[in-house]
Amino acid sequence: MSLTAEQTRQLQNKAKHWNARIQEVTTDAALALVAFDRARAAARLAQRGGDARAMHDLAMLLMQWAEQQETAHIRRHAS
Numbered sequence: 543m544s545l546t547a548e549q550t551r552q553l554q555n556k557a558k559h560w561n562a563r564i565q566e567v568t569t570d571a572a573l574a575l576v577a578f579d580r581a582r583a584a585a586r587l588a589q590r591g592g593d594a595r596a597m598h599d600l601a602m603l604l605m606q607w608a609e610q611q612e613t614a615h616i617r618r619h620a621s
Contacts, residue, residue: 563576
C-alpha cells in the first residue's frame with residue numbers, strides 16, 4: 543500500500559527532525575540517547591494509535607539486546 547501525499551509529508555517531517563538531532567550528536571552515547579528518544583516517541587505514537595503493547599515490545603527488545611551484550615562481555619572476559 544503506498545502512502546498518500548500527506549503521509550509522505552509527515553514521514554519527511556519526522557525524518558527531518560530526527561536527522562537534525564542526529565547531526566548534533568558528538569558521541570556514540572549521545573547517539574544512543576537520540577535513538578532511544580526516537581524509539582520511545584514511536585512507541586508512544588503506536589500506543590495512541592491503539593497498539594497497547596508497543597512500549598512493552600520496545601522494552602523487551604532493549605532487554606534482549608542488553609542481555610546479548612552482557613553475555614558477550616562475560617564470554618570475552620572469562621578466565
